[in-house]
Amino acid sequence: MASINDDVPTPPREILTERLLLLPAQESDAEAVFGAIDESRTELEAWMAWTPQVRAPEDLRRRAPQVRENWDARTDFGISIFRREDGRFLGGTGMHDPNWDVPSLSIGYWMRTSETGKGYVREAVTALTRVGFGQLGLRRMVITCAATNTRSRRVAESVGYQLEGRLRNDERLPNGDLRDTLVYSLIDSDDVVRELLAGESGTLTQ
Ligand SMILES: CC(C)(COP(=O)(O)OP(=O)(O)OC[C@H]1O[C@@H](n2cnc3c(N)ncnc32)[C@H](O)[C@@H]1OP(=O)(O)O)[C@@H](O)C(=O)NCCC(=O)NCCS
Incomplete structure (x- = not known):
């Protein structure tokens, strides 16, 4: 029977x-992903609550079936x-919180510390934004981050996401401090989206 x-x-x-x-995140990435997380704990644990729970590649393997x-x-x-050059695992991204009624999605990301500052994240986010509005036909895409996470804000802003709101005392940071959350978005009629879709979109294969 067809599912919804x-x-x-x-x-x-x-x-x-x-x-x-x-590529879709998969079990066979576990060792490489663990290595990347392990070298980046200081940066990741400042912002992402899940990282302290990853203590061994096995913790990632255990999650793999759910991810699939x-x-x-x-x-x-x-994701x-x-x-491409050497096959090195660089970091993670993903499309989250879909609302297929709109349809809309949000994007998250992290990069291993030794590969930050090279524009890889904005390249990935640009590609996902093109896929979202192009192939998936989304009407809205969102990036949220802590107001104090300057590097993450720069990624959203550099791709052209518009700041649309600030949720005050929205969550707690891993260190227990309250954080304001910034909400960035693009919608399908934004000029940035038209420009992204008109530009080079890279090769996409199913
Ligand atoms: C947030 C995070 C993903 C940003 O990573 P990043 O490497 O700074 O982001 P980018 O890949 O877009 O790189 C941008 C930088 O590369 C530089 N750069 C170098 N070569 C480049 C190129 N060829 N193209 C584009 N930018 C390039 C840019 O000038 C920019 O430098 P700047 O930060 O000094 O302005 C990373 O800091 C991280 O993983 N943080 C911890 C986890 C986290 O906070 N995730 C987000 C939660 S909301």
Whole structure:
């Protein structure tokens, strides 16, 4: 019997950009992802509550079936970022919190510390934004981040996302401090989206 989710789109399973290969996160990435998290604990743990729970590759392997199930059910799309040149695992991104009624999605990201400052995240976010508005037919895409997370804000702003709101005392940071959350968005009629879709979109394969 067809499920309701058969009616909604799914991102391509492979996205190629100039320097990157984006693939669904999978069990076989566990060692590489763990290595990247382990070298980046100071930066990641400042912002992301899940990182202290990852103490061994096995912790990632255990989550893999759920990640795959979420992709198939179109409820969450976890994506690994690899460098095309040498296949190195660079970081994670994903399309989250879908509302297929709109339809809309949000994007999250992290980069291993040794590969930050090279524009890889904005390259990945640009590609996902193109896929979102192009192939998935989204009407809205969102990036949220802590107001004090300057580097994350720069990613959203550099791709052209518009600041649309500030949620005060919205959540707690991993250190227990309250944080304001900034909400950035793009909608399909924004000039930035038209320009992104008119530009080079890279090679997309299903
Ligand atoms: C937030 C985070 C993903 C940003 O990573 P990043 O590497 O700074 O982001 P980018 O890949 O877009 O790189 C941008 C930088 O690369 C530089 N750069 C170098 N070569 C570049 C190129 N070829 N193209 C574009 N930018 C380039 C840019 O000038 C920019 O530098 P700046 O930060 O000094 O302005 C990273 O700091 C991180 O993982 N933080 C911890 C987790 C986190 O906070 N995630 C977000 C939660 S909301």
